[in-house]
Amino acid sequence: MIKIGNKEIKNYSEPFITAEITANHNGDVELAKKMINIAHKKGADCVKFQSWDKHSIFSKKAYEDNFFLNDDYRNRNDHTLESIVEAYSLSDEDFRELKNYCDKTGIIFASTPFSEREVNFLIDELDVEFIKIASMDLNNFSFLEFIAKKDKPLVMSTGLNNLSDIDQAIRTIINTGNDKIILLHCVSLYPPEDKKVNLNNIDMVRNLYNYPTGFSDHTIGFTAPILSIAKGVCMIEKHFTLDKTMEGWDHKISANPEELGIIVKECKRAYKMLGSYNRVVNEPQERLEAFRRSIVSTRNIKKGEKILKEDLTCKRPGTGLEPKYINFIIGRQAKRDIEIDSLLSMEDF
Secondary structure, three states, rough: EEEEEEEEEEEOOOOOOEEEEEEOOOOOOHHHHHHHHHHOOOOOOOEEEEOOOOHHHHHHHHHHOOOOOOOOOOOOOOOHHHHHHHOOOOOOHHHHHHHHHHHHHHHEEEEEEOOOOHHHHHHHHHOOOOOEOOHOOOOOOOHHEEEEEEOOEEEOOOOOOOHHHHHHHHHHHOOOOOOOOEEEEEOOOOOOOOOHOOOOOOOOHHHHHHOOOEEEOOOOHHHHHHHHHHHHOEEEEEEOOOOOOOOOOOOOHHHHHHHHOOOOOOHHHHHHOOOOOOOOOOOOOHHHHHOEEEEEEEEOOOOOOOOOOOHEEEOOOOOOOOHHHHHHHHEEOOOOOOOOOEEEEEOOO
């Protein structure tokens, strides 16, 4: 069993919902606190950040080439990749402050580390509930082994990876003795086309690996996460921003507060609608009686007369003899005089 906070994480349960803040705080701790407050008010179970600095996320070559600049910056000369990373990164003290703020607010704090130092800080210093592993690190097997030995639950996005990489990542982790694995179906496009979302992959991942399986969503809007509930996801991760028009990496594809609220409310509603696999008749007896039919006579029938098929029909309410007995009655004799349009019983024959 895997527990995060007071919630058991398992397939076909009410989903654990993470508001993925990433770097949408734009390096501003006060903005991050505001996002924590709103995510909590909207019903998210967790807020997740990314733990990196300019030394752990990109190489010298990436900075020289200004690699990974998005459309907000690509055609501008006043920002470099290095300056953006420096502006948007948070310090250990910032994260300690945010972790304490989450604890006081009543929402779970989590983060994705990009180096062993950051793993140590998150686990040994902040004692996070779980570690989120980015899909880019599923083939970083020595890093996975290092994290797994910390014996925390590991949430792993599968985007960017083929089945061979996923297989080896899982084997690497379980070989350390840690089997607390949660897999997230993910398409690492920002955003993906509808035809590339492939929610049916959730079934494949769960059936193939037999671990709790969720969905890390990069689509725009809230349709995909709500649909994923029908696939029995244990966890939903959705990028979150206060303003889609803000300058930054992920704001445009993130859910705003209204959308996050819809995702939380409607996903939990959808989970309730899935209900039980076993057949359950929920309607109260009085409703069954009001809507069902009973066998009634189509004419006045004298005592001793033989009952013919045309002597019978079925009408509401369902408080008399059920229609399934109509063939049993045909051919029998009436024990009493029966008025037209009367509800019949077995004692009448």
